[in-house]
Amino acid sequence: xxxxxxxxxxxxxxxxxxxxxxxxxxxxxxxxxxxxxxxxxxxxxxxxxxxxxxxxxxxxxxxxxxxxxxxxxxxxxxxxxxxxxxxxxxxxxxxxxxxxxxxxxxxxxxxxxxxxxxxxxxxxxxxxxxxxxx
Amino acid sequence: xxxxxxxxxxxxxxxxxxxxxxxxxxxxxxxxxxxxxxxxxxxxxxxxxxxxxxxxxxxxxxxxxxxxxxxxxxxxxxxxxxxxxxxxxxxxxxxxxxxxxxxxxxxxxxxxxxxxxxxxxxxxxxxxxxxxxxxxxxxxxxxxxxxxxxxxxxxxxxxxxxxxxxxxxxxxxxxxxxxxxxxxxxx
Numbered sequence: 195x196x197x198x199x200x201x202x203x204x205x206x207x208x209x210x211x212x213x214x215x216x217x218x219x220x221x222x223x224x225x226x227x228x229x230x231x232x233x234x235x236x237x238x239x240x241x242x243x244x245x246x247x248x249x250x251x252x253x254x255x256x257x258x259x260x261x262x263x264x265x266x267x268x269x270x271x272x273x274x275x276x277x278x279x280x281x282x283x284x285x286x287x288x289x290x291x292x293x294x295x296x297x298x299x300x301x302x303x304x305x306x307x308x309x310x311x312x313x314x315x316x317x318x319x320x321x322x323x324x325x326x327x328x
Numbered sequence: 329x330x331x332x333x334x335x336x337x338x339x340x341x342x343x344x345x346x347x348x349x350x351x352x353x354x355x356x357x358x359x360x361x362x363x364x365x366x367x368x369x370x371x372x373x374x375x376x377x378x379x380x381x382x383x384x385x386x387x388x389x390x391x392x393x394x395x396x397x398x399x400x401x402x403x404x405x406x407x408x409x410x411x412x413x414x415x416x417x418x419x420x421x422x423x424x425x426x427x428x429x430x431x432x433x434x435x436x437x438x439x440x441x442x443x444x445x446x447x448x449x450x451x452x453x454x455x456x457x458x459x460x461x462x463x464x465x466x467x468x469x470x471x472x473x474x475x476x477x478x479x480x481x482x483x484x485x486x487x488x489x490x491x492x493x494x495x496x497x498x499x500x501x502x503x504x505x506x507x508x509x510x511x512x513x514x515x
Contacts, residue, residue: 200367231364232377233404251404255380258362262380266360294365 208325213239216318222306231295253286253299287319292326334393341422342433343372343401348382350486351396355384413444418499425457431471449502453484453495
């Protein structure tokens with residue numbers, strides 16, 4: 195779904211380029227979506243229309259649920275959420291210090307080592323935080 | 329109701345209808361909330377919006393525990409409607425009478441949730457209905473009646489505990505009316 199983006203167009207374009215570079219450098223990554231806290235797609239690679247919009251909404255719901263759980267458990271702010279299946283994984287990472295709050299969803303096949311995927315995704319988050327914070 | 333004496337009631341309705349407020353008003357425990365900042369002020373001028381669910385609990389005098397789930401109001405979170413509606417023993421639909429889409433919202437959510445939770449008690453609360461006349465609810469009843477749907481509809485202010493309690497009590501009354509009479513043993 196098109197978003198009334200809270201970020202400057204130049205920042206969104208730069209974020210889009212970061213997502214593209216990340217996906218091209220990690221061949222088993224199927225989809226990356228940068229999402230506002232209330233479930234709007236800010237940038238995505240590859241752009242897949244309705245699928246991307248649904249992943250944006252679902253990842254924001256899951257992130258909010260994870261946040262509610264960690265708050266209930268007294269664990270503080272949630273950094274990431276990992277879903278593993280037989281064929282792949284989905285990671286939702288909270289970006290620090292973006293206003294409004296944003297998160298990154300990464301979906302990859304299980305040919306990618308999960309640890310490497312998390313490490314690469316966190317590096318991508320740092321790039322995005324810098325880009326969106328400008 | 330399950331063996332443990334618990335039942336699940338779902339509050340649904342469009343964004344801003346008062347679902348989070350209702351659950352907060354009635355829950356015995358601080359509700360679980362997944363509200364985040366609302367970035368789409370053009371669609372709805374509201375500071376925050378629910379993106380996953382609200383959850384609260386209410387203990388009744390007979391020991392029954394009512395689990396209260398609130399759905400996100402926005403259509404893009406409709407996948408949560410299916411998840412939350414599953415296993416519900418009753419659905420309470422809240423509608424904002426001030427919304428220009430109030431009647432369409434009523435029809436849309438009624439059709440959707442009667443599909444998700446078929447055969448379960450369905451009760452409607454109309455909020456912000458400033459017209460105190462007896463027939464102020466008539467347009468809402470008539471809209472559903474044109475589709476052959478007859479359900480209890482109340483004018484409510486969900487900030488008031490007793491109004492939300494009325495909606496829950498109505499669901500409970502419908503459930504009780506459906507229960508089979510207890511069999512009496514033979515002497």
